[in-house]
Amino acid sequence: MxxxxxxxxxxxxxxxxxxxxxxxxxxxxxxxxxxxxxxxxxxxxxxxxxxxxxxxxxxxxxxxxxxxxxxxxxxxxxxxxxxxxxxxxxxxxxxxxxxxxxxxxxxxxxxxxxxxxxPDEISSHQAMAIGTAGFSAMMALAALEEQGLSPDNEGEVLVTGAAGGVGNIAVALFASAGYRVAASTGRPEIGQFLLDLGASSIVSREELQTLPKGPLGSARWAGAVDNVGGVILANLLAGLHSRATCACVGLAASAKFEATVIPFLLRGVKMVGIDSGSYPVSKRFDLWKRLSRQLPxxxxxxxxxxxxxxxxxxxxxxxxxxxxxxxxxxxxxx
Structure with missing residues (x-):
């Protein structure tokens, strides 16, 4: 050198x-x-x-x-x-x-x-197009599947903040893995782009900001990847199907949210945190290898x-x- x-x-x-x-x-x-x-x-x-x-x-x-x-x-x-x-x-x-x-x-x-x-299948350029954001999306998929998520489950997987880096890759990754994906964004002009990535439907940010009439909303989501926090996180928890899980990845809207325990008590919903910074080094190659297979x-x-x-x-x-x-x-x- x-x-x-x-x-x-x-x-x-x-x-x-x-x-x-x-x-x-x-x-x-x-x-x-x-x-x-x-x-x-x-x-x-x-x-x-x-x-x-x-x-x-x-x-x-x-x-x-x-x-x-x-x-x-x-x-x-x-x-x-x-x-x-x-x-x-x-x-x-x-x-x-x-x-x-x-x-x-x-x-x-x-x-x-x-x-x-x-992995040989991923170039350096592709690795950085994935980066921490894509690695976090892969962690979210693995975590939700560990909690029982399957493409056969009723409902769509909701991805909030779908316009961002984690959101983009989560939409493409979950769709490629066989899930029906609802992509939520506050930018309606990129709706077609998200559909092209694999989303099956587009959900407006405003819809998710509307509070349900009671502590439980209609059961819509087979699972969720939340990038925003705040009121949207509280509302999506109230809309999860029984035993479904939300992977919490980001806080683009707020680090705080106000919710009741009713969805947890009556539907058995769960939350899991995605902390890519502390993910074991010994397991990282396996997730990168899975990204090479499942991410288009x-x-x-x-x-x-x-x-x-x-x-x-x-x-x-x-x-x-x-x-x-x-x-x-x-x-x-x-």
């Missing part, structure tokens, strides 16, 4: 209480001393990345910092027996962009426990767009304002 004299990275610096972000030239000597050295092909942007780029949320404690909780690339050098030069690897949603430098860099040096070998990879092109490192500050404003649809793949060479 001695021939690598410099590389580009997006660096966030803090001067007193002011944060600045720019693309800088770094050397391998600037990276952590130990770990697995990865040549990054692509990264992506998540809500947490937007917070770090803007110096918000108290996510990072040490500056300067390279954000990026996701990356896909190739191992150049390793101090771990689990990885060898040439291995294609992916990292999603772990400690990078918090306790360590992350994926917005042409080279990264990372702890081996943060990396997963990438050809649909990732429609779900994702492309950008370079220099565009990340603007993208962070957009993602924090809820103005990004689908997934954005970051080409770290640009």
């Amino acid at each position: 001695s021939e690598i004299t410099s590389f580009r990275a997006l660096v966030v610096r803090k001067n007193e209480e002011k944060f600045t972000t720019s693309v800088e030239e770094l050397s391998l000597g600037d990276l952590p001393k130990h770990g697995v050295t990865v040549q990054t092909d692509y990264s992506t942007i998540n809500y947490k990345d937007g917070l770090v780029i803007k110096g918000q949320g108290g996510v990072v404690k040490s500056w300067p910092h390279i954000p990026g909780i996701d990356l896909a690339g190739t191992v150049l050098d390793s101090d771990s027996p689990d990885f060898s030069p040439g291995d294609r690897v992916v990292m999603t949603s772990l400690k990078a962009s918090e306790a360590a430098w992350g994926g917005y860099s042409q080279y990264a040096r990372l702890e081996a426990d943060w990396l997963t070998k990438l 990879l050809e649909k990732l092109e429609a779900i994702s767009s492309a950008a370079g490192l220099s565009e990340l500050p603007d993208l962070s404003d957009k993602i924090l304002a809820g103005k990004i649809s689908g997934r954005v793949v970051i080409d770290v060479s640009k």
